Amino acid sequence: MSLPVRLDTVLVHLAAGALFPLFACFLLGAARAEGDRSLLATLDEVRARHDVPALWAGRFHADGRRVVAVSGVRKYGEVDPARLDDLVHIGSCTKAMTAVMVARECSRQSLSFDSTLAELFPSVGTSDGGSLAASPWGAVTVDALLRHTSGAPANPDWWAIHRSHPDDPVAARRALLEWLITQDRPDDPGFLYSNVGYALLGHIVESIEEKPWERLLADEVFEPLGIRSAGFGPLPLEDAEGAVGHVVRDGVTEPVRIDNPPPLGPAGRVHLTIADWSRFVLTFTGEENNTDRSRLGVSPRDWSRLLEPHNDETYAGGWGLHDRAWGGGRVFSHSGSNTTWTCVAWVAPGRDFCLLGATNTGAPAAAKACDEAVSACLDPRLLPLTDTAERR
Numbered sequence: 192m193s194l195p196v197r198l199d200t201v202l203v204h205l206a207a208g209a210l211f212p213l214f215a216c217f218l219l220g221a222a223r224a225e226g227d228r229s230l231l232a233t234l235d236e237v238r239a240r241h242d243v244p245a246l247w248a249g250r251f252h253a254d255g256r257r258v259v260a261v262s263g264v265r266k267y268g269e270v271d272p273a274r275l276d277d278l279v280h281i282g283s284c285t286k287a288m289t290a291v292m293v294a295r296e297c298s299r300q301s302l303s304f305d306s307t308l309a310e311l312f313p314s315v316g317t318s319d320g321g322s323l324a325a326s327p328w329g330a331v332t333v334d335a336l337l338r339h340t341s342g343a344p345a346n347p348d349w350w351a352i353h354r355s356h357p358d359d360p361v362a363a364r365r366a367l368l369e370w371l372i373t374q375d376r377p378d379d380p381g382f383l384y385s386n387v388g389y390a391l392l393g394h395i396v397e398s399i400e401e402k403p404w405e406r407l408l409a410d411e412v413f414e415p416l417g418i419r420s421a422g423f424g425p426l427p428l429e430d431a432e433g434a435v436g437h438v439v440r441d442g443v444t445e446p447v448r449i450d451n452p453p454p455l456g457p458a459g460r461v462h463l464t465i466a467d468w469s470r471f472v473l474t475f476t477g478e479e480n481n482t483d484r485s486r487l488g489v490s491p492r493d494w495s496r497l498l499e500p501h502n503d504e505t506y507a508g509g510w511g512l513h514d515r516a517w518g519g520g521r522v523f524s525h526s527g528s529n530t531t532w533t534c535v536a537w538v539a540p541g542r543d544f545c546l547l548g549a550t551n552t553g554a555p556a557a558a559k560a561c562d563e564a565v566s567a568c569l570d571p572r573l574l575p576l577t578d579t580a581e582r583r
Contacts, residue, residue: 247260408421
């Protein structure tokens, strides 16, 4: 199968020695990368305090205004500065992209939010004669998968699923569905954040369209929005320069080039530049007159249904739902990590802007660093915040 990605190769680059020559330390201190100088000064401080290699953050408005910067280095222990056009890995923030693809199918009337797994996959069964239709999982709806209320487990052994079909993520995701049938389903499912659920949503879409989720995402989301940098898999790209992810082992920060296995793609495997990421996230701003959103082929009715909260639930359409004064009321947020990168996104639909942050490490302090970075972007001295929604 031909996919718009490079073949995954897991390469581990051990950090150079813990000590630098004095001149290298001087260069590291001077290698402040790009962006707004005032924001950069704050990111320098946040990055140093949390000891993360690099930190990207920005506030992006629907009318084109933005304040954005990046601080730090591409690879811990070296002096090559991070760039604004470096690719960043967005992990579970991929879920909102998969949710949009589902809503697109609903608008095309090839799918319904109320469709069940049994209706969508009537012939799926297990090797011992069990069937999806006869199992408790057959009644699971698309809507429940979108909201993490289906009872689907958080994760299987993803690498075992991948090994079952190492060159075919579509077949691997079908194997994931077959695996699900063998699991017990809770009698009264509540909220359980599930990568399995979103991987299956991707499989639903690719089964309808008879094209891999990866190709569909590129054709139906990235291309209409003018997103050119997006791809799937570990960073940096093979045989290319760029920022590297990191882990902390026994207190030592190590650069590592790994990623989630391909079957998990619809739940968390996209990378792209922070500017291109903003192009997607800004489709969640405004009310009905969002021209970027119209390019995605989702009707206003289905867009509203995708993000509509149910009862007291606080998750819908690939986003956590919150209320924040700085956002004019209802806002969306999501974080993501593939264990070597960490990111966070916030959207203020009523004020037509989003906040994005990312760092190239999965260290315990990474989430806090991203949170502080995006909070700094709200400073009105960097860029005024308007009281009314901005129009494109």
